[in-house]
Amino acid sequence: DGKIWISELQGNRIVSFDPSTGGFEAFTLPTPWSGPRRFDIAPDGVLWIPAYAANRLVRFDPASKKFREYELPIRDSVPYIARVDAGTGIIWIGTAAADVLYRFDPKTETFTAWGLPTRGATVRHLTSDPRNHDVWLAYGASPAIHPARVARFRLNATGD
Numbered sequence: 804d805g806k807i808w809i810s811e812l813q814g815n816r817i818v819s820f821d822p823s824t825g826g827f828e829a830f831t832l833p834t835p836w837s838g839p840r841r842f843d844i845a846p847d848g849v850l851w852i853p854a855y856a857a858n859r860l861v862r863f864d865p866a867s868k869k870f871r872e873y874e875l876p877i878r879d880s881v882p883y884i885a886r887v888d889a890g891t892g893i894i895w896i897g898t899a900a901a902d903v904l905y906r907f908d909p910k911t912e913t914f915t916a917w918g919l920p921t922r923g924a925t926v927r928h929l930t931s932d933p934r935n936h937d938v939w940l941a942y943g944a945s946p947a948i949h950p951a952r953v954a955r956f957r958l959n960a961t962g963d
Contacts, residue, residue: 804848804865810839817842817850817863832861833870841884841928843894851894851907853882860885860896860907876914877901888931888938895938897926904929904940904956921952 807820816831817839832839838855845851852861854872858880862871875882880901887894896905902924903916919926919942928941936958943951 806865808842808844808850810842810852812838812840812855815839817852819865830863830868830870832857833872834859837861840882843885843887845887845892845894846889851885851887853885853896855881855883855899858882860894860905862909873907873912873914875901875905876916877903880905883926884929886929886931886938888933888936890931890933891936893931893936895929895931897929897940897942899925904938917956920954924952 805822809818811818815835815837816829818827818829820827832854834854834857837857840853840855842850842852848865850863852863854861858875858878860873860875860882881899882896883899884897885894892909894907894909896907902919902922904919906915924942926940926942930939938956940954
């Protein structure tokens, strides 16, 4: 819709800016001190937000201005980044404390988790390849106990 969205980690909100009007609109996440991080916007305009401190994936629909929260399966996962695979609708979530990559299917509202090959991984960036739906992750550790790494995650034909 042409709006620009930002997240405020300490402000516990997301903000939209409309360049055509110069107006801002802020939306506070439902759980205090959630710590919204690196979110993504699905083709339908819905925002998928990792709530860093609340251990949740948050769905925000700008049309209805409503939030929906999903608790992550592993306690204290510290979700850092969420990315939407535009071709499948799947939401991928990188974590900062669980050493896992999550897949969230919004149709079934279910999570699947896969362990990462390195302990102490903080996934700071990830993307889904639109050609084959492989997920690429860039991660390191905080503090830097491992060198930074890039990994490719590929599902097999059965989706496992």
